[in-house]
Each structure stands twice: as structure tokens, then as C-alpha cells.
Amino acid sequence: MFAPTLLATLDAVCETGSFDLAAARVGVTPSAVSQRMKALAEAAGGALFVRLGPAEPTALGRRLLRHAREMAALDAALAADLGQEGAPPALAIAINADSLETWAVPALAAVEGLRFDVVIDDQDHSADLLRRGEVSAAVTAQTRPLPGCDAYPLGALRYLAACSPGFRDRWFPDGPDAAALARAPTLRFNPKDALQTRWIRQVTGEAINPPAHSLPATSPLQAALRAGLAWGVNPEGLMRPDLEAGHLVELIPGATLETPLTWQVSRVMADVLAPLTRAMRRAARDGM
Known part of the structure; x- marks a missing residue:
């Protein structure tokens, strides 16, 4: 439906941030880039960019960008099967910040032949990015497979609620009951x-x-919790060193919060992302 040259040019604009730099990358003039983006917008039936300088794609632009990169990834996989070399494509994936901080980065490092455009989003909302077609895979709290996706349980990330000793003494002198928790400031991402x-x-x-x-x-x-700004909930792996050092105390010892996580992958990209899927499952098993 969409000409490969138009999709490749869109990818170049989003990657470089400007028509001029995209023109140098794809080997045409900036005017030609502008004409290609106009043609793609007309074919897609909507605006591709919220603004330029740097280029920021609209929701439609992000959906087309994902399509462009998925097609490039499929082409690259075929080229590799045929013994041909080429630049690895960039694929958009969504991972929550706590997973990146605790276990997911080694999985990314274990995969060769791909580049990742990592979108950081809350695990309760990353499934929306998959539904809208803005990413090809996501770590999500959604356990049931999304339409057109395969789902792989990763396990549960364990969280603790903690604060500094000084914050506890000020805000929870009689313990963290409902009334105290309604008053004491908390810290969220x-x-x-x-x-x-x-x-x-x-x-x-x-x-x-x-x-x-x-x-x-x-x-x-985590540093803000140590400084006494508020109380908060963070992964146990990040909390434990500060708890053992006495910089933080649990609000209620042993009151953990388990957050099940699932790796969901677009079936269109399942084969291309299979090495990443294996790496994510292995890293989650070892790191959570």
C-alpha cells in the first residue's frame, strides 16, 4: 500500500530529526524529502508530524514508522538468511523503567543484529502502545494476549514500601495506618x-x-527516598541495599507488592524478535 521509498524516508526523518539530515541519509534533496512526506501523508489520510525541528511524529506517523521499521527488519532478516549483510534496523519496544533498572538491559545486550528504540512506559499502560501499533513488543501487566500478539509470562517484580528513618518518625509516629497514609506525601514515577x-x-x-x-x-x-522527600514503592532489588545500610526502613516489614509482568510481541515480528524474546525470558528468570 505504501511505497518502500516513502517509508524509508519517514524512518530517516524520524531518526535524524530533520528533512535536511534525512535527505543526506537517503541521498535526495530536502525538497524531495518534503514531497515524499506529503505523498505519504496523503496516502495515509492524515498529518505525519506534530511539529518539525526536531521532527515529532503524530500517532499516525508513529504507526507508519513502526510499519516502516518492521518491514526493514523483515528485509534484514531475509538478507541475513541469504548471507547478505546490512545495517540492523531499529525496532520500537516498550519497557517499564523498573524493569530497565533491574533486569531487562542484559537482555537487550544479548541480542545482535537489531537496534532498539526503547519507549519507557508504565507496565499498566504499555499495552496501549501495542494496541495503537506504536511498538512491536512490550513488557506489560496485561497477561492475556493482545489481538495479533503472542504473550510470554515473565514472572513477578516484587516491590517494597519504604522511607527514611526521619520521614517515618515525622509522618508515621504511630505507624502507617490509613489516616497517616492519607496525609504523608508519597513519591511516584x-x-x-x-x-x-x-x-x-x-x-x-x-x-x-x-x-x-x-x-x-x-x-x-531512590535517592529522594533516602533524602526524606517522601515514602515510596520501588523494586525490592533496589530497596534492599538501602534497607540493609539503614538509610531506609520498610513501612510495614514484609508487606510486599507483587506485579506480574508479561512480554507481548506482535506476531508479524515474532520471528525477527525471537532472539530478544528468548533473552527477555532468560533475563527475567535470572533477574526477578
Whole structure:
């Protein structure tokens, strides 16, 4: 339906961020790049970019970009089977920050012949990226296979709720009961992060939304807990060294939160991503 030259040019624009750099990559003039993007937009029936400088694709543009990269990956796989060499394609995959911080990176490093465009998104929402066609695979909390996808259980990532000793003494002098948890500030990755409210519901049976700071980075979030900014929920593997050193204390010792994770892969890309699927399952088994 879409000419390969148009898709390759879209990939170049998104990869380089500009029509000028894309033109140099694909070997045409910037005017030709503009004409190709106009033709692709007309064929697809919508705008491809939110803005230019750097180029930021629309939802339609991201869907076409995924298609372009999947086609390039399939071509590269065929070329490899035929003994031909070429530049590895980039494939968009979604992984939550805690998995990247604790176990997933070795899986990426174990795979040769592919480049990864990693989208960081909450495990409760990454399935939406697959549904919209913006990524080819995702680590997600969705256990049932999405339409057109294969699902592989990875195990459960274990979380602990903790804070600094000083924060505990200030906010939880009588323990973390429902009233105290409703007042004490917590720390979340971003507004999508529901781990704190899930933990509260698990230990109190109540739906409480405490005041929250947002800090979209796992390691700085851990540092903020040590500094006493708030209480928070982080993977046990990240919490344990600070707990053993006395920098943090558990709010309720032994009250862990288990988050099952699943690796979902588009069936169109299942063969190309098979080495990554094996590596992700192995890394999850060893790292979680």
C-alpha cells in the first residue's frame, strides 16, 4: 500500500530529526524529502508530524514508522538468511523503567543484529502502545494476549514500601495506618504510576490517594527516598541495599507488592524478535 521509498524516508526523518539530515541519509534533496512526506501523508489520510525541528511524529506517523521499521527488519532478516549483510534496523519496544533498572538491559545486550528504540512506559499502560501499533513488543501487566500478539509470562517484580528513618518518625509516629497514609506525601514515577495506591489498598483495604511528588527516574527516586522527600514503592532489588545500610526502613516489614509482568510481541515480528524474546525470558528468570 505504501511505497518502500516513502517509508524509508519517514524512518530517516524520524531518526535524524530533520528533512535536511534525512535527505543526506537517503541521498535526495530536502525538497524531495518534503514531497515524499506529503505523498505519504496523503496516502495515509492524515498529518505525519506534530511539529518539525526536531521532527515529532503524530500517532499516525508513529504507526507508519513502526510499519516502516518492521518491514526493514523483515528485509534484514531475509538478507541475513541469504548471507547478505546490512545495517540492523531499529525496532520500537516498550519497557517499564523498573524493569530497565533491574533486569531487562542484559537482555537487550544479548541480542545482535537489531537496534532498539526503547519507549519507557508504565507496565499498566504499555499495552496501549501495542494496541495503537506504536511498538512491536512490550513488557506489560496485561497477561492475556493482545489481538495479533503472542504473550510470554515473565514472572513477578516484587516491590517494597519504604522511607527514611526521619520521614517515618515525622509522618508515621504511630505507624502507617490509613489516616497517616492519607496525609504523608508519597513519591511516584509519574501520574500513571499506581504502585503506591495499590500498596495502600493491599495493606489497609481502602482506596486512598495520598499527596504525591512525581519524579520520572528510578535511581533519582531512590535517592529522594533516602533524602526524606517522601515514602515510596520501588523494586525490592533496589530497596534492599538501602534497607540493609539503614538509610531506609520498610513501612510495614514484609508487606510486599507483587506485579506480574508479561512480554507481548506482535506476531508479524515474532520471528525477527525471537532472539530478544528468548533473552527477555532468560533475563527475567535470572533477574526477578
